[in-house]
Amino acid sequence: MGKGWCLFFLFWPVAAVVSCAMAPWVGWSFPYDNAQAASNLGIRIDELFYIILVVTAIVFVGTQAVLVYALWRGANNRDQRASNVHGNHKLELIWSIIPGAILLFLAIYQMNIWADFRIKKYYPEAAVKAPLAEVTARQFEWRFRYPAIGKKLQQKPQPDDLYSVNELHVPFGKPVLIQLRSDDVQHSFFLPALRIKQDALPGLQIPVWFEANKPGTYDLVCAELCGWGHYKMKAHVIVQPEDEYQTYLKNLTQKQFYDGLGTIAAKETGTESEAVEK
Ligand SMILES: [Cu+2]
Incomplete structure (x- = not known):
């Protein structure tokens, strides 16, 4: 043997x-x-x-x-006997x-x-000054709160903030910072493609920065067993050029504040594109 x-x-x-x-x-x-x-x-x-x-x-x-x-x-050497050694300095x-x-x-x-x-001291200054969004993990989805176009993200939600669920848009080629929170239990913000992982803890707001260098759609998953629906706590991060990102924010504003009111009125008067601009 x-x-x-x-x-x-x-x-x-x-x-x-x-x-x-x-x-x-x-x-x-x-x-x-x-x-x-x-x-x-x-x-x-x-x-x-x-x-x-x-x-x-x-x-x-x-x-x-x-x-x-x-x-x-x-x-x-089956015949050779083992010799005992007492330490070797x-x-x-x-x-x-x-x-x-x-x-x-x-x-x-x-x-x-x-x-x-x-270490917060070394975070990219531009990203710290103007956080991109607040990311809230909750059973079992990701919620994103962006400031209105041209405004800064405030600690407390503002009436003109923009919201999305399970879809985070990010401009590429520049460092961005998100404020990570949890609404209920412990979750983990995991972006495998970017090698970013940070726990979200109830009662804490944790700044996380990253800089995507390639446009694309990446998975955002929860990496902390957070309950029965943990498996479906999956979102997408869409990394896109700055102008496309701005267009996305404009569309989101339109959808959130004008659709249903502005669009119907615009359709009736034939000035839909004008309403989108607003
Ligand atoms: Cu989870």
Whole structure:
């Protein structure tokens, strides 16, 4: 059985390396057809992930190789008796200092990314000054509150605020900030394509910033088990050029404040396009 164990322990590092190599072709890598993250910060987070993956892969393959070698030697020298060793200071120092140094390197290396993502002092100033929208998570949907065109988002809802459900529009190529809240229980604002994830907690308003660098429609899902309908708490984030985003806000204003009144009147008088402009 000695050599059987060798094969067993050899199988895992080989399987790990082969699956990593195959990952991009079989869809085991990052979401969205293994595409690059749709935000610059996301690309940096991915780089960090790959560095950690390489470090852990080297350690895993290395330790498994030593284990397999020891088992193989033992299986070939059945007559040799095991000798008891009571500690080895040199070895213990080596296997304490090397992992310690690696962890320290990772802890320092990731500091900038963490600071840019999570420390308010480093948030992009333009985004902080004019938050894009308030995002409210509730059982089981996402609600968005935008300020009226040309106005700033206020802490309390205003009569001319614009609302949408399960569809957030965002201009691309510039950092935006959303104020995240929860109406009931704990939820999590998760944008896999942008590598953004932040818990929404009842009673707290949490600013979250991100910068989408590719237009498109991305999933926004809840990543915190929040009740029976958690599975359907899915929304879309539509990243579009600034002018299309402005058009969207105009249409939303039209729909919310004029449709049903303005449109009917406009249709009757044949000045529909004029009413849309208002
Ligand atoms: Cu949920």
